[in-house]
Amino acid sequence: MASNRSDVSVFVVDDDASVRRSLLRLLGAAGFQVAVFDAPDHFLDAVRFNKTDSCCLLLDITMPGSSGLLTIERMRQRGIDIPVIALSATDDELTRRMAKRRGAKLFFSKPVDDKALLDAIEWVTALNQNDG
């Protein structure tokens, strides 16, 4: 179990460059190890581990083309079992239900407040530390 934010890696998959950069800055400023990807495929190609406690995926599930939701399934197929926090600019019942069914641990609608997001990351990675 990680005891420090710098031990936790957060992967961000979002097709919007500006959103990627802002999340990178935010999570970086909060002390996490951050890696951003502009498409699910790039993330899947880059992942070299199977299971670890100390990382999580922030996944935009409303992306054009290869939808974010499918990414979770493809991850599971490859045996990659890391907690997923779904982010979506579309906040409706269907999207929420789909996210839950596909196995996202949490769902946030965009824009997301930094405090809530950071707490969620700590929660899914079981990081026992308070950001203050």
Add this chain to the structure above:
Amino acid sequence: MQDEIYASALFVLAGVWLFGAFHHGMLSRGRQVERSQQLFAVFCALMAGHLAVRAIGHHTLSYDALTGGWRAEVITAAMAFAVLPWFLVEFTNARPRWPRIALSLYVLIIALGVAGVPATGPLADGLAPWHAAEQPEAPLSAPTLLYTALLLGLVTAQLDGILACRRRYRSGTAGRHLAVGVALAVFTVGTLLELMRLLKLADTSPAFELSLLPALVLMSAAVGQDQRLNWMQALLDHVPAMITLKDRNRRYLLANKAFTDEYRLDTARLRGRTDRQLFPGQDLTTSHQADTDTFTKGDEVETEERVQSPDGIRFLRSRRFPVFDSNDHIWAYGCVSEDVTASRNADLEALELRQQLTHMERVTRLDAISASLAHELMQPLTATLSNAQAGLRLLEAHPLSMEPIREVLADIAADAKRASQIVRTLRDMTRHTPSPHEPDDLSEAVREVLDMLGAEMALKGVVCRRNLEPSCIATANKPQIQQVLLNLLLNAIHAVEQQPEGSRRVDVRAELDESGAVQVSVRDSGQGIPASEMHRLFTPFYSTKPEGMGIGLAVCRNIIEWQDGRIWAESNEPEPGTTFRFTLPAQESQFASQRAEGRGNRS
């Protein structure tokens, strides 16, 4: 010598009657005609026989021949007169039948009596006292009393026939009953004269025979008319449209099969009756109004009616027209109705489908727009928020490192621009593309929209009155104005739909107002709009309809105001309903405003 002439005349008369028998016999041969036609042929034949026997009687001089002649004369007359009540019963459809049939049996029994009574003897003397008294040397007594009884029976049948014809004529059926009635009257006068002769009251010997001639001609013509009517009826029965003819008192004169089948009526029962008698308890306002219009205008009237038939609600397109006599007086009017229910239902279905589709389309389009708009806007907002919060954290952690903060602020500014660009694009997308404003006849534009909605209004029992002045030329965007009209009219139809049938009225006017602007108004007879709601009518997302989106009138206002017009609503108080009006500058004032602009530019 006079006897010779008399006998010849009788022969000629017999020939005429024989021709009548032949004519009517031929008419009824192999065709389905009323039985009265055949009975009339038989009657003619027997009368011809009777007259021939009478003529022959004048040529015989022997006593026995004269006696036999008398007998044959009375027997043939009796047989002819026995057929007469049958004919009249068939012809006039008089009820009850049995007294008339009894009358003809009575006449037949007399004929038998004449055949059976001996020429001489006490019985003969007893039965014929008057004849014996006058001509004691010629004991041709027996038939006389019986003949008198026969003639009395005949007069009874004739009077009854006259009354029956009068009833039928009064009940509005064609003139042929009048003709037969008059013929019968002539015949009756002749018969009465013959009776007077028998009773020694006057010597009227040729009157009876002569009275038969006009009677035959009139009757023959009238009965022959029946054959022509049948032929016309056959034609009418094969027309799919419903055809009726009514007299001035709105009593049916005839109806074709399509009509009687539709309403399950009996043709015989229909004649001489009115709509009220035939369709008790039905709302006949529309058809009565149309009938009245036909009479008062003396011209064709076309209507669309909604009627209740045994098969359910039917929609009829009816054309009513007056029928003139030779003096140019209306004596009847015809009505040809076409059942347009099927096409109306198809219209209705298409309409409902269209309405559902447009509504669905609008809802889904709005839904899609708002969803994609939300998604598009959320992205820059997400970035802005995260950037701002990251900036705060950076400032907290490294208060002096300016470069990351500069990047953050640059991104925030870019995302704010992006968000505003999204909103701008959306606004451009939904804004009406400006299209050329052309001088246009607004009356024509209104007429087109009304024509488009004509079927729907008829369907919903809405009476639409239009008053469109010709020269309503305004410089406007015609399709947009028509969209406004469509909206107002659909609202009006919706408003009056709940009113009882007969008070669903929509009046549409297009005229020039006192300032010279073109004003179009749509007035409905609905339940009206409370004064407190009036000012909110044109506000977006305000609707009085549960299923409404509340954008119709808001869009109308936008369209009209973009074109320098004005739109407003007013209550019809004290009458029910609401009137929506809009004005558009007439063509000239448009030029005036252009000139004003030109001055503005120079100054």
